[in-house]
Amino acid sequence: MNSEQWLGLVAGVLFGFLMQKGRVLRFEKQVGAMLLKDMTIFKFMLSAIIVGGLGLALFSGTLKPSHKPMNLGAVLLGGSLFGAGWAVAGFCPGTAAGALGEGRWHAFFAIVGMVAGAAVYAEIYPWLKKTVLSWKDFGRIGLTETLGVSAWTILPVFAVFCLALFFWFEKKRL
Amino acid sequence: MKWKTADGGWSPYLAGALVGILAVVSALATTHWLSKTNYIGASTTFVRAAGLIERAAAPGRVKANEYFTKEKVRVDWQFMLLIGIILGSLLASVTDGSFRWEGVPPIWKERFGGSVGKRIAGAFLGGVVAMVGARLADGCPSGHGLSGMMQLSVSSFVALALFFGVGVLVAGRLYAGRSR
Numbered sequence: 288m289n290s291e292q293w294l295g296l297v298a299g300v301l302f303g304f305l306m307q308k309g310r311v312l313r314f315e316k317q318v319g320a321m322l323l324k325d326m327t328i329f330k331f332m333l334s335a336i337i338v339g340g341l342g343l344a345l346f347s348g349t350l351k352p353s354h355k356p357m358n359l360g361a362v363l364l365g366g367s368l369f370g371a372g373w374a375v376a377g378f379c380p381g382t383a384a385g386a387l388g389e390g391r392w393h394a395f396f397a398i399v400g401m402v403a404g405a406a407v408y409a410e411i412y413p414w415l416k417k418t419v420l421s422w423k424d425f426g427r428i429g430l431t432e433t434l435g436v437s438a439w440t441i442l443p444v445f446a447v448f449c450l451a452l453f454f455w456f457e458k459k460r461l
Numbered sequence: 462m463k464w465k466t467a468d469g470g471w472s473p474y475l476a477g478a479l480v481g482i483l484a485v486v487s488a489l490a491t492t493h494w495l496s497k498t499n500y501i502g503a504s505t506t507f508v509r510a511a512g513l514i515e516r517a518a519a520p521g522r523v524k525a526n527e528y529f530t531k532e533k534v535r536v537d538w539q540f541m542l543l544i545g546i547i548l549g550s551l552l553a554s555v556t557d558g559s560f561r562w563e564g565v566p567p568i569w570k571e572r573f574g575g576s577v578g579k580r581i582a583g584a585f586l587g588g589v590v591a592m593v594g595a596r597l598a599d600g601c602p603s604g605h606g607l608s609g610m611m612q613l614s615v616s617s618f619v620a621l622a623l624f625f626g627v628g629v630l631v632a633g634r635l636y637a638g639r640s641r
Binding site for chain 2: 401
C-alpha cells in the first residue's frame with residue numbers, strides 16, 4: 288500500500304469508529320430522522336459541520352477548497368433521487384459500509400445496489416451530459432463569494448441556528 | 462448533557478465534533494503528504510468498485526467508458542477510507558458489545574414483515590436509486606453533507622436539503638399507517 292492508501296485507511300478507521308460510537312450507522316437512526324422521530328444523525332452531522340467548518344476556515348491559507356458544482360438540473364434531480372433511494376435503503380453510501388462493520392448484514396445488499404447504481408450511471412452518463420447536466424451550471428461556487436461575506440460571519444450565524452435546533456431537539460426528546 | 466448514551470455509545474454531539482476535527486486533520490495531512498487536499502466523501506468509491514468489477518469481466522468496456530475514464534478506476538484514498546469505515550465500525554461495535562447480526566431491522570419488520578428477501582430487495586433497489594442520484598448530484602451525505610457543508614458550498618446546501626426533504630416525503634409515505 289502507498290502513502291495515499293494508508294492515509295485513507297487511517298482516516299476511515301477513525302471515521303467508522305466515531306460514526307459507530309455516535310450510533311448513526313443504524314437503519315433506525317436514518318429512517319427515524321426521515322420520520323422526524325429521532326434526530327441523532329442531525330446532532331452528529333451539524334456538530335461535525337460547525338467544528339469542521341471553523342477548522343477549515345482557520346487553515347484556509349493552506350487548504351485548497353473543493354466545491355462541488357452547482358449544476359442546477361444535476362443537483363435538483365440527483366438530490367431528489369438520492370433522498371428517495373435513501374428512504375428505501377435506510378443507508379447512505381458511508382453508513383452502508385459502516386453498518387456492515389457492526390454486523391447489520393442487510394447493508395451489504397444496499398452496497399451491492401449502490402455499486403450497480405454506479406455502473407448504471409456510467410452507462411447513461413453520455414446521455415445525461417447532453418441533457419440534465421447541460422441545463423444550467425453555476426459552477427463550483429461557495430457561499431462566501433456568492434454572498435460576499437467571510438466564513439467568519441457565516442459560521443457563527445450557522446452555529447447559533449444549530450444550537451437553537453439542538454435545544455429544541457433535546458426539549459422534544461427527538 | 463450526557464457524554465455516554467444508555468447503550469454505551471457516545472453523545473452524537475461529541476462524536477460529531479470529533480468527526481469535524483478528523484475532517485480538518487485529514488485535509489491537512491493529505492495536503493502535507495500528498496500535495497492535494499482530500500475531503501471526506503464516499504460515493505465516488507462505488508464508481509471505482511463498479512469499474513474494477515467490470516474490468517475483470519470486460520476490460521475494453523471500462524476503457525471505452527467516458528465516466529470511468531473521468532473518475533479513474535483505481536484503489537485510491539477514498540476507496541481505502543471506505544474500507545477503513547468498515548474496520549473502524551467493527552472495532553467500535555465489538556469492543557462495546559453493540560455488534561449484532563441483523564438481516565431485518567425492527568422498524569422494517571413492523572411495517573413489511575420479517576421476510577429477508579423483501580428487505581434485501583428494498584436495500585438493493587434503494588441502493589441503486591440512491592447511487593444514481595448521488596453521482597448526478599456529485600456527492601452523498603458525506604461529500605455534500607459533511608465536507609461540502611463545512612466548506613460552505615452552495616451546491617451542498619441545496620443537495621442536503623433535497624436529500625433530507627425528499628427522504629422525509631418518501632419515508633413518510635412508506636411507513637404511513639405504521640403507528641396507527
